[in-house]
Amino acid sequence: MKHLKRNLRGALIALLGLFLLLTGYFYYNLFLYSDRWFSDPNNTRVRVDMVNPEIIPGSIMDRNQTILVETKTKSERNNDVVYYRDYHKNSKYAAHVVGSKQYGIGAEVLYIRYLLGYDNNLFERIYQKAFLDQEQGNNVILTIDIRLQKFISNAMGNEKGSIVLMNPKTGEILAMVSKPSFDPSDKGEELEEESLFNKAAFGQYTPGSIMKVVTAAAALESVEGIHDYVIDCKGSTEVNGVIVNCYGEEAHGEVNLSRAMEVSCNAYFAQVSLDVGWNQLKKTGEAFGFNKDFLFSDLKTSKSQLPITSQTDAEELAWSGVGQGRVLVTPIHMAMIASTIANGGAIPEPRLIYGIQTRTGKVRMHNSNNLNSPISPETAQALSNMMVGVVENGTGFRAQSTGMLTAGKTGTAEVGSGKQPHAWFIGFAPAEKPTLAVSVVLENAGTGGRNAAPLAGKILREAASLGY
Amino acid sequence: MNDKQYEILALTLRYWFVLLIVYVFVKSTARTFRDIFSDQPVKRSTGNIPFVLVLFTLTAFGLLAMQGSQAFNVDTALLGVLASAIVLFQFYLLYYLFPGIDEILLLIINTLAILGFIMLQRLTPELALRQVQWFAVGCAVLFGTLLIMPRINSLKRFSSPLMILGPAVLFFVAFFGGESGGATSKLSFGSISVQPSEFVKVIFIMILADSLKEVKTFREKIPLFLFAAASILGVVLQKDLGSALHYFIVFLFVYQISTNDWLITTVASGAGVLAAVAGYKIFPHVQVRVEAWKNPWADIGGKGWQVAQSLMAMGSGGLVGMGLGLGTPYVIPASRTDFIFAAICEEFGILAGGIVIGFYVLVLIRSMYKANLAQSPYDMLLACGSAISLAVQAFIIIGGVVKMIPLTGITLPFISYGGSSMVTSFALLGLILSVSIKNERLVKATDGYEYLDENQDSEQEGFEDEENREQELDDGGEMKSLYRDGRIR
Numbered sequence: 001m002k003h004l005k006r007n008l009r010g011a012l013i014a015l016l017g018l019f020l021l022l023t024g025y026f027y028y029n030l031f032l033y034s035d036r037w038f039s040d041p042n043n044t045r046v047r048v049d050m051v052n053p054e055i056i057p058g059s060i061m062d063r064n065q066t067i068l069v070e071t072k073t074k075s076e077r078n079n080d081v082v083y084y085r086d087y088h089k090n091s092k093y094a095a096h097v098v099g100s101k102q103y104g105i106g107a108e109v110l111y112i113r114y115l116l117g118y119d120n121n122l123f124e125r126i127y128q129k130a131f132l133d134q135e136q137g138n139n140v141i142l143t144i145d146i147r148l149q150k151f152i153s154n155a156m157g158n159e160k161g162s163i164v165l166m167n168p169k170t171g172e173i174l175a176m177v178s179k180p181s182f183d184p185s186d187k188g189e190e191l192e193e194e195s196l197f198n199k200a201a202f203g204q205y206t207p208g209s210i211m212k213v214v215t216a217a218a219a220l221e222s223v224e225g226i227h228d229y230v231i232d233c234k235g236s237t238e239v240n241g242v243i244v245n246c247y248g249e250e251a252h253g254e255v256n257l258s259r260a261m262e263v264s265c266n267a268y269f270a271q272v273s274l275d276v277g278w279n280q281l282k283k284t285g286e287a288f289g290f291n292k293d294f295l296f297s298d299l300k301t302s303k304s305q306l307p308i309t310s311q312t313d314a315e316e317l318a319w320s321g322v323g324q325g326r327v328l329v330t331p332i333h334m335a336m337i338a339s340t341i342a343n344g345g346a347i348p349e350p351r352l353i354y355g356i357q358t359r360t361g362k363v364r365m366h367n368s369n370n371l372n373s374p375i376s377p378e379t380a381q382a383l384s385n386m387m388v389g390v391v392e393n394g395t396g397f398r399a400q401s402t403g404m405l406t407a408g409k410t411g412t413a414e415v416g417s418g419k420q421p422h423a424w425f426i427g428f429a430p431a432e433k434p435t436l437a438v439s440v441v442l443e444n445a446g447t448g449g450r451n452a453a454p455l456a457g458k459i460l461r462e463a464a465s466l467g468y
Numbered sequence: 469m470n471d472k473q474y475e476i477l478a479l480t481l482r483y484w485f486v487l488l489i490v491y492v493f494v495k496s497t498a499r500t501f502r503d504i505f506s507d508q509p510v511k512r513s514t515g516n517i518p519f520v521l522v523l524f525t526l527t528a529f530g531l532l533a534m535q536g537s538q539a540f541n542v543d544t545a546l547l548g549v550l551a552s553a554i555v556l557f558q559f560y561l562l563y564y565l566f567p568g569i570d571e572i573l574l575l576i577i578n579t580l581a582i583l584g585f586i587m588l589q590r591l592t593p594e595l596a597l598r599q600v601q602w603f604a605v606g607c608a609v610l611f612g613t614l615l616i617m618p619r620i621n622s623l624k625r626f627s628s629p630l631m632i633l634g635p636a637v638l639f640f641v642a643f644f645g646g647e648s649g650g651a652t653s654k655l656s657f658g659s660i661s662v663q664p665s666e667f668v669k670v671i672f673i674m675i676l677a678d679s680l681k682e683v684k685t686f687r688e689k690i691p692l693f694l695f696a697a698a699s700i701l702g703v704v705l706q707k708d709l710g711s712a713l714h715y716f717i718v719f720l721f722v723y724q725i726s727t728n729d730w731l732i733t734t735v736a737s738g739a740g741v742l743a744a745v746a747g748y749k750i751f752p753h754v755q756v757r758v759e760a761w762k763n764p765w766a767d768i769g770g771k772g773w774q775v776a777q778s779l780m781a782m783g784s785g786g787l788v789g790m791g792l793g794l795g796t797p798y799v800i801p802a803s804r805t806d807f808i809f810a811a812i813c814e815e816f817g818i819l820a821g822g823i824v825i826g827f828y829v830l831v832l833i834r835s836m837y838k839a840n841l842a843q844s845p846y847d848m849l850l851a852c853g854s855a856i857s858l859a860v861q862a863f864i865i866i867g868g869v870v871k872m873i874p875l876t877g878i879t880l881p882f883i884s885y886g887g888s889s890m891v892t893s894f895a896l897l898g899l900i901l902s903v904s905i906k907n908e909r910l911v912k913a914t915d916g917y918e919y920l921d922e923n924q925d926s927e928q929e930g931f932e933d934e935e936n937r938e939q940e941l942d943d944g945g946e947m948k949s950l951y952r953d954g955r956i957r
Binding site: 010019022029033036040122 | 849852
């Protein structure tokens with residue numbers, strides 16, 4: 001019977017282990033996802049009635065408390081009070097951020113917990129039920145500035161693409177524009193699927209040369225003496241048996257790391273990514289947030305993809321380091337990478353909620369925090385210097401018009417023959433003490449230097465003139 | 469009472485409910501640790517738990533009685549009183565009639581059942597009364613089991629007929645049963661429909677314990693293998709994959725505990741995995757389940773609907789829940805049976821949800837402890853088989869509801885609505901408590917713990933080989949003679 005008892009103990013331990021896993025999974029998942037599950041558009045628990053609602057949803061405002069959406073009374077008949085969500089005229093400049101109840105996107109559904117006051121404490125909830133005629137939700141103050149949203153929307157014109165402007169220290173998103181857009185106040189209008197799609201957070205683009213920032217970071221972190229490493233670019237260079245063309249087959253001659261960054265030399269970075277190796281490139285990329293399911297508290301995003309493994313061949317690895325191949329990024333993620341360099345190596349968590357304004361007018365501020373630090377402050381400084389070079393005497397010179405010392409990197413992402421490339425620009429300003437980070441992508445618009453950089457310059461100047 | 473007043477009351481009482489559940493949990497956990505780790509026998513006590521349970525039941529039903537704009541709903545309140553009365557009657561009757569009974573185990577089971585009553589009253593008031601009736605039937609079955617089973621030390625000549633009866637019933641149901649929820653697992657008699665695969669669980673565990681109580685050669689074990697395979701096949705043919713998985717895991721555990729035969733256990737597990745893969749390839753409804761498990765949000769209007777609803781319910785609950793009567797757990801599909809765990813998490817909160825998992829763990833630990841004290845291999849296997857059955861069943865369904873494993877529709881023991889499940893779970897509890905009673909009687913008959921000490925001494929000599937195992941069985945024979953002499957009653 002002794003071995004029976006021993007086996008009994010073994011079985012008990014195995015089962016306890018299973019239950020421990022179950023409990024762990026249960027709480028871990030709820031901790032990470034419960035807010036998302038709660039605010040899912042399919043969750044009927046938070047559906048807002050517009051006739052005699054139990055709780056009137058609060059307003060959505062920008063950071064200067066300009067109201068973008070509020071709840072208004074439409075009519076009172078037969079003791080029924082009918083409310084409606086009034087989308088103010090300028091809300092169309094921030095359509096994807098503010099979102100729409102009708103289409104189940106944006107702050108209107110994502111922040112329903114706050115808009116309906118479910119985040120209030122017990123005393124406030126009971127007070128409202130007991131003493132107020134009508135319960136009210138809270139107002140959500142967003143981090144965006146509607147003036148910047150409007151400026152960027154107009155500056156983009158009819159170009160398709162997306163622009164994200166954020167504060168690199170705090171992660172506050174000052175503007176997030178995606179085109180084509182829609183007007184939330186327009187009901188019943190036939191909309192294309194594309195205009196509802198928030199490209200800033202969900203659009204997955206080939207990055208092109210802006211990826212070189214990540215490749216350079218990997219090299220700076222792992223290869224000694226990379227600064228003095230020089231190769232001879234002939235426009236079409238053979239790198240370990242792989243033919244690498246630079247844009248327009250332009251020969252850059254002998255280039256070192258910072259010069260290669262300035263002229264955006266593909267051959268150099270193809271060589272560097274092969275020297276760095278798939279392991280280090282993937283490690284740095286993943287530290288920057290590639291292949292990672294971001295679970296930000298304020299917004300949902302798609303995953304950026306860096307699909308390299310030990311099986312990846314030299315050609316694909318070389319092109320991955322140059323931002324072609326199967327690498328895909330989201331505009332907001334690129335804004336985060338620019339912010340990381342501006343922020344001394346730490347990734348700020350992007351935020352859209354500035355604070356929550358309660359019934360009494362008090363604002364509960366939301367705190368900012370950094371996610372992780374993929375690179376050391378020294379690496380960040382080195383990258384920053386190189387990116388200043390890109391704008392001062394490289395491909396990004398058209399972004400000089402900011403009136404500040406600006407750091408940046410252009411990108412021209414090839415998206416198949418017969419199509420114009422995507423124009424990219426990421427950068428930050430002022431370079432000595434950054435307060436603004438920007439990521440611009442214009443679909444099929446041409447080269448990053450010619451098309452994206454001047455736009456980024458204009459936006460940075462406008463934001464600086466508004467005091468950011 | 470108007471809606472707002474009810475809401476205020478329910479919002480406040482959330483904390484009260486959580487407090488009471490935490491009290492029961494902490495108290496029974498502490499008792500369990502004392503029982504297992506203390507050198508002295510722990511004095512029998514109920515630790516105020518019956519009182520707390522009645523308080524819990526009455527508050528919850530009282531609150532629900534105030535729901536709605538009409539006056540105080542007396543029927544609801546009376547059902548609460550009735551439920552409390554039945555629980556108290558059952559508990560104290562068994563407590564005083566059977567001194568060897570594990571009172572904490574019984575109280576934990578009652579807590580789970582009460583949670584079920586409350587959720588059902590909240591979801592479908594008509595079913596709550598039926599559930600209390602089923603609970604009463606379950607208690608009667610428990611009482612019967614406790615009268616009979618402590619007198620039985622093996623199945624003897626009933627073994628073979630039962631081995632044929634079990635699979636035969638399952639096959640009969642597979643071909644002639646009524647369909648519900650995609651499975652043909654039910655038989656209807658007038659207004660009552662029963663699920664025989666539940667009852668066969670009891671037979672399954674008794675046969676396992678009886679066949680594995682002594683060392684056998686492979687050839688001698690073939691009837692058992694055939695029986696187990698036939699039972700599982702019968703359930704698979706009913707398309708009740710959750711129960712099939714349940715039978716299979718219980719078999720593996722009990723077989724491994726008894727024989728320590730890693731070869732067969734590994735081969736059987738491998739075969740099980742292969743069968744699962746083959747099932748995935750062959751049956752479209754299995755593929756649907758797996759896809760819904762991988763990403764329920766991908767097809768939220770169709771395949772993923774059930775699991776996504778369950779997740780949204782749990783995500784809405786928060787730590788202390790939305791408040792009894794303030795959520796909408798009725799939008800979760802099968803919220804009365806398979807998904808009742810999600811409904812509990814929504815209205816009582818995920819803290820209470822975690823404690824429900826904890827209660828099943830305590831049931832497992834306490835039962836295994838009783839099995840460990842058992843004096844014969846048959847008793848030991850019976851108790852641990854029943855305990856494993858209850859725990860694994862809870863694991864499979866809760867795991868499915870929280871999206872840890874693919875969902876397979878089985879009931880949550882003692883909580884889910886359903887007579888077959890309730891009666892079977894109580895029968896299994898009866899088997900565990902019978903072993904507990906036997907242990908106690910033996911202790912009494914041998915003047916306290918002398919017999920146990922003797923037994924421990926002889927154990928130290930080592931029981932690794934078969935010869936000693938037989939000697940051990942002789943000890944069991946000696947016990948039988950004790951019974952014959954009337955020293956143990």
